[in-house]
Amino acid sequence: MADHSGEPGANQRQTADAFGFKWARRDTYESEAIKRNHLAWMTERYLGGDPAALDALLAGGRKTILDAGCGASFSALLLFGQRLAEHDYIGVDISDSVAVAEQRFKELGLSGRFIQADLMRVPLPDASADLIFSEGVLHHTDSVRGAILALTPKLRRGGRMLFYVYRKKGPLREFCDDHIRRAIEPLDNEAAWEALKPLTRLGMALGELNVTVDVPEDVPLLGIPKGPVNLQRLFYWHVCKAYYRPDMTLEEMNHVNFDWYRPLNCIRSTPEEIRAYCAEAGLDIERMDVQEAGITVVARRA
Secondary structure: OOOOOOOOOHHHHHHHHHHHHHHHOHHHOOOHHHHHHHHHHHHHHHHOOOOHHHHHHOOOOOOEEEEEOOOOOHHHHHHHHHHHHHOEEEEEEOOOOHHHHHHHHHHOOOOOEEEEOOHHHOOOOOOOEEEEEEEOOHHHOOOHHHHHHHHHHHEEEEEEEEEEEEEOOOHHHHHHHHHHHHHHOOOOHHHHHHHOHHHHHHHHHHHHHOOEEEEOOOEOOOOEOOEEEEHHHHHHHHOOOOOOOOOOOHHHHHHHHHHHHOOOOOOOEOHHHHHHHHHHHOEEEEEEEEOOOEEEEEEEEO
């Protein structure tokens, strides 16, 4: 287990640098198609498809929302939208992307407080947040368990923590993903971005084929279930991540692949592990959405 008493380790510093680079490329994630798709996915995972459920979470007066690992505040601005004008938003991120987040808030006429800090040592008093939001961030720390344990004290009793973490995949996908991550590690961010483009183009080629494969029976050795599956998705879920969406450009899809492969801190967890971490932190899970990609949790501090 990593020691979280000192400064962030080398992997955490590299991860911070990767995300500072990624979020600065605003043209690769701000299209209407990307925002629409991501909002729909978050609404499904956190709210069971009902946007009104978010109003219920924020009911009872002005709340303090801590966006733990805000990046460019992309997810928070999508999910909470103009509700942020009615509450106090604090965005914390270890990377310099907090400057991008602050600029995006200003462009939308919203106010917020932005802090560049490690999530293991957020410089806020305990019990100061009513809601902690951490979309796709905890797995980029040195320890998912450590991050949950470090953040929970910042939450008031009865407050809620909403977070999403990567789920552990099948053996071939895990091996290939780590192989690619190690292969691009020596490169600088720009070179790593370019090195991933052939993989992104392969994902596009597979997707454009629009071919369905009927897997005749379960393949337990590789974690592949039986049944019909699109060829691109079969490759995506069980070989390596080569993202594809027909309504996205090459650069936008490459952004998604860079997000996955570039950070050295990229922990994958099982649902059982996440349940155990929440129990240890004193979080009562109210909703857990488990998908192939990851695990989404809405939990209340007891």
